[in-house]
Every structure is written in C-alpha cells, then in structure tokens.
Amino acid sequence: MSLAVHTPDSVAGVLAALEEGGVVLAGGTHVMPRINTGVTGVTALVSLRRAGLAGVEMLDETTVRVGAATTLTQLANAPELAFLRSALDAIASPTIRNLATVGGNLFVPQPYGDLAVCLLALDAKAELADGRTVSVADAQGLVTAVTFAIPQEWRFLKAMRRRLNSASIVTVAAVLETPRIALGGVAPKPVRAVHAEAAYAQGAEAAAEAALDDIDPFDDAYASAWYRRRVVPVHVRRALLGEEA
C-alpha cells in the first residue's frame, strides 16, 4: 500500500492536509513503528517538521510557551526548564528524544507519556489549531503549543524496570506549593491524584495512602496491576519527600 507524506510549511497547510485524511506525524516515535508493520490502513502522513511549531519562549518571568513540535532534547536544553531535565532523561533514549516531541507525548499510550504526566502536574494548557486553549488532559486534534508556569517546588520520580530507557511502572510529578500531583503508569491515561492532593495537608504519608483512590492500574509487560497498586504509596511518598525512586 502506498503512503503519501506531506510536509506543509504552515499550520493552515497541516490542517488542509489533515482534512484530506492524513495522520499527524510529529517525531514519529510512535506513529512510525505502526507504519513500519504495514498493517495500519494509514494512507497519508502529515509531518509537522516544517510547520514552524518548534521552540521554547518565555512569555514573562515565569510562564513558558513550548511549541508542539519541540523535541524532548530541545526541551531538556532550555536553560529555563532545568527542573524538567530529570524527567526528560527518564524518557526512552537520546536517539528517541532527538525525534520525540512535546505535543506527541500528550498522545502516546500509557505506560509512556511521562512528560504528559509532568504537564498535568504543571496544570499546563494546550493551544489547539482551532484557536481553543484547553487543559493538556483535554488535548485533541492538532496541538500547536503548551504553556505553563515554572513551579517553585517541583518533584519527579519514575519507577522503572531498568535505570534507563524503560517505560513507567509508576511516575509521580508534583508541584508542592499548590499542591498538584499527577501520576503515570497507573491508569489508562495520566491522572491528577486529587485524593492525594487533598490529603497532602496532613503530610506525605497521608497523601501516599490517599493516592490509592486515584489510580486504576493495568497489567503489562513492565508490571502487574497488583504490583503497581502495592508500590504507588511508596513512590508517591518518596516523590513528595524528595527521595530517590
């Protein structure tokens, strides 16, 4: 089957190509593995590479806007975003991060998408090509950028099978001053741990136990749902206390 590849040089061009039935191709780290199996039914890819959607800019002293096609490597290299480096370093390998994009991370299935977990904890907004701005949790269609405020007290922890290049068993991202706590690897999508957030006033232990009411874990090759449920409180507590995984 033949596969058309479009490389429009504007958002309008991307939208026009999508109208004709194309699939968005950002970094390709999730789309291309499916394409390479040859059984997708996809007939056209619409690349964002030339659409001018990459870049990191400060809107004011604390608010940052990141273009959807910014790679994870570019994000990690942004001097203002040093707090995100440990999270980005825990995602896949450098060879993947050189391709994978910020916008794409919002759409990858769990247990991938650790940046999406961070963005949820940051209460990031997604700018959509149709002009709307929504929570990253509600991103759909073509995302053009995400915006968020740089936190004062940031926590990130990811439990994985190997120390590098492994998907999530449990991912915890938190902004303590609010508090906002988001979890990955423990539900079909990244989740805000609203019970844990409410309990955090009583301390990290209380928040860790309460997090069990925020999850809906699954079995996969990395861990069983049983195991994830067992270790969620441990990792939430360690994250909130700033301890290692």
Next chain:
Amino acid sequence: MRSSLIELTVNDEEREFLVPPGTTLLNALRDQLGLTAAKRGCEQGTCGTCTCLLDGDAVMSCLVPVETVQGAQVTTLEGITRPDGSLDEVQQAFLDGFATQCGFCTAGMIMAAEALLERNPDPTREDVIRAISGNVCRCTGYESIVAAILDAASRR
C-alpha cells in the same frame, strides 16, 4: 503514486535520488544509496542498529520518512571512515577492544558514540551508558563497547 525526488547531503556529498512515497531514511540509505552500514533491525525504534546522524543528532533512521527531511545533512558509519580509508578513533577503539562480537549493533553503537563525543569530548562512564541506552547489543557485549568509547575519547 509518483516517486519523490529527494535531495540530501550524505557523508558530505550532495545526493539526489528518487524514492517511492513513504520510504524511511533507513531504507533510502540502504536501498537507494547503497549505504548498508545502518542496519534494518526492529524497524520499531527499539534496537538502535539504524542509528545515523541527522543534522548532527543521533536518531533512529527507521523512524524518519525521508520526505520529511529534504535538504538535511546525514552522516552514516561510511562517512566516519577517513577519506584515505583509515579508521577514526571510535572505529579503531572498537576494533582494538574487540567491541564488535557479531557486529549487528556496531554501526549504530559507533554513530551514537560519535554524537556523544562531538558534544562531550571527555565523557564519564555514566555519560557513555546514557548515550548508548537506545542501542541494543544482543551479544550483551556492553562492557567492551563502553570501554571502547571511553578509549576512543582518550585517543581523540
């Protein structure tokens, strides 16, 4: 569907060639340009044996439709070898340290190492392990590979 005309600078040489629509950078290098150092392994972005430099960054070339990178600079293992045919430091260190075993991962490992040493000429062991964390050696010969990359850094 019509073939596309692709223009790339591959190993410092300007190349123009036709590809069927949807061709990956990996398949273009191997099938159109005859550069077979980059291997077709998993085609899932998991094994790293197709690793090439795209505008200086190490990427999995199986994940890049070549039509999306018109005009780019691509470097493969063939472009690392010096014009007189002698090996560069990383290649020589792999040879001297027997860091090859079956050899299927070697081209990708060396390209990941080249990208690392370009940015970080004096890497720690930890830096090396991170740089090759997307490259799988099914012979499990990682110790000699890490040692060879550190050796290459000291020779450069």
